Amino acid sequence: MTEKKLSPENFRIVGKNPEGMEKITRPNLSFWQDAWRRLRANRSAFIGLVILIIYALLAIFAPVLSRYGFSDMDADAMNALPSFAHWFGCDATGRDLWVRLWMGARVSLTIGLSAATINMCIGAILGGLCGYYGGKLDMIIMRIVDILYGIPTLIVTILVMVVIGRGIKTLIIAMCIVGWIGSCRFVRGEVYRLKEQDFVSAAQVLGVPNAVIILRHILPNIMGLMVTNLCMAIPWSIFQEAFLSYIGLGISPPNCSWGILAKEGIKMLRVAPHEVLIPAFFICTTMLALNLLGDGLRDAFDPKLRGTEV
DSSP states (O other), rough: OOOOOOOGGEEEEOOOOOGGGGOOOOOOOOOOHHHHHHHOHHHHHHHHHHHHHHHHHHHHHHHHHHHSTTOOOOOGTTTOOEEEEEEEOTTTTTHHHHHHHHHHHHHHHHHHHHHHHHHHHHHHHHHHHHHHHHHHHHHHHHHHHHHHHHHHHHHHHHHHHHOOOSSHHHHHHHHHHHHHHHHHHHHHHHHHTTTTSHHHHHHHHHTTOHHIIIIIIOOOOOOOOHHHHHHHHHHHHHHHHHHHHHHHHHEEEEEEHHHHHHHHHHTTTOOOTHHHHHHHHHHHHHHHHHHHHHHHHHHHOOOTTSSSOO
16 A cells, blocks of 8 residues: 655645634733733722722822821811811811821721731741741741640730830731731641642652742742732731720820721710711721732632633
8 A cells, every 4th residue: 555645735724714814822921910910800809909009099198188287186176077178077186087097097007018918928938848848847836836826816916015015116016926827827738738749749850949849839829828818917907906006005196097096986976976987987998908809819829720711
């Protein structure tokens, strides 16, 4: 038998013009570009991001552009309702609530973001080392975590505030002493699970350095959980600051935060309910925006979902 050779003519599409056909292509996106694309496609998460950006911009520029200072008092405007002169009204001493609200946002958002970020970094580093290397390092750190986990976080924070004093830096330090425990435990568990996967074993067999394996193979797989945990930790830090300020262990007057505004407003609930309802509204919307953004970032950073959308 003679072997027949196939020519390119045998693969020509009959009745179609190959040159006029549309090509199915997908843009070559990096990990971060693909995550941003999927985050924009998630409407609820993108709305949460927009709300947080607006609040951050108002916290930066609103007190600067206002004609009132956050501690200026007007005896004729005590407990005044919202008006063109005072957009959010005034408190019991005649101070403008619009300015005090955004000055308080500076403090609350700074404390929440700083404490949550520091806790996440410390927990991720310690948990990643324990989960990947194990051994005596894992045993020592986990025993320390078990001891600290049995002590209520709020009690430790209050003790630190009583010993060191009040202030923004003290609040952040107090929240960071035991706040990294949760992040350390869940990062350790995820890293311990991932290092047993085939792609990590293949990289180890090929002689890839441990630092490269952690940064390029393990970290992207836990990035979604870390970002979600961070977004959930920020509201917890804000609420903790608000509670400490409410019981008198937080920010010192005349400085203000959302917790201070809630503490002062609850006293005038029957006379001027807007003094507590307005701070409560912004606290609630900030918590909601952070939760929506956290869910969206979890999906956006999940490598399993990459490439599933065109």
